[in-house]
Amino acid sequence: MTHQRNPSAARRVVCFPHAGGSASFFRTWAKDLDPDVELEAVQYPGRENRLAEPLIASMGELAAGVAEALSADRRRETILFGHSMGAAVAYETLRLLEATGTSRVTRLCVSGREISGFSESVDSGPRGDDDLLATMADLGGTRSAVLDDPDLRAMVLDIVRNDYHLIDTYRPDPEATPVSAEVIALTGDRDPRVDVDQVKAWESVTTGAFSVRVFPGDHFYLTSHVTRLLEIATARQRDQL
Incomplete structure (x- = not known):
């Protein structure tokens, strides 16, 4: 989904939402971005304009679909920005794009997400409602008004349950070939789920x-620092902020 359309732009920023999130989370970011840079956001299946499509609970399948969509436009320099679950999806998408040898991604910005230290065992069972609600309240990413509406709450919980299953069962390949793009890791200093180390x-x-x-x-520090985040994401390497 394109939030700031500019077909002549030489660069684009592609944003990847958090678990339970959608492309509209980044809609207002366009006003903080240089007009010469196009802003796009990945819309995962099963939400908003893709509501009729089945949810995807596999990192490999999700990343493959995004990589295919992004590879259709190889003429522009691309910057990937992923928050929380989106950081993992962006990373796996970049791995697939670089494996084809035609990637135009120059920078990967990963926000609010770890990449190591996972247990070897995987609990593949879906989370219950109480667990999901407690986690969502802890992270502060969903408006209470949405959860107070029974119909919206059921829909949101189905999406969040799917996404948490995806991320709970995801394990980065420790033997993966390193990417060549620059990586910038970002976090909030009071994130309850990930620390600076x-x-x-x-x-x-x-x-x-x-x-x-x-x-x-x-965990959602980024909502208060959009301008600065986009400055960092789009800075030329020689002028790195």
């Missing part, structure tokens, strides 16, 4: 440049 571990996934940026805030 965990964010620093993203350095292991790339042979390119790497840096860490820490912002004031919790």
Whole structure:
């Protein structure tokens, strides 16, 4: 989904939403972006304009679909920005794009997500409603008014349950070939789910440049720092902020 359309733009930022999120989370970001950069957001199946499509509970299948869509436009420099679950989807998408040898992605921005330290065992069972609601309240990403409406609550919980199953069962390949794109890892200093040391571990996934940026805030710190985040994401390497 394109939020700031500019077919002549030489660069684009492609945003990947968090678990339970959708492309509309990034809609307002266009006003903070240089008009010469196109803003796009990935719309996962099963929500908003893709509501009729089945949800995808496999990281491999989801990343493959995004990679196919992005590879259709190989003429422009591309920057990937993923938050929480979206960071993992963006990373796996980049791996697939680089494997084809035709990737135009120059930078991967991963926000609010770890890349290592997972247990070897995987609990593949879906989470119950109480668990989901407690986690959502802890992270603060869903408006209470949505959860107060029975119909909206059921729909939201189905989406969140699917996405949490996807991320709960996801394990990065420790033997994966490192990507060559620059990686910038970002987090809030009061994120209850990931600390700065965990964010620093993203350095292991790339042979390119790497840096860490820490912002004031919790898991959804990014809503208060959009302008700065986009400055960092789109800065030319020689003018790295």
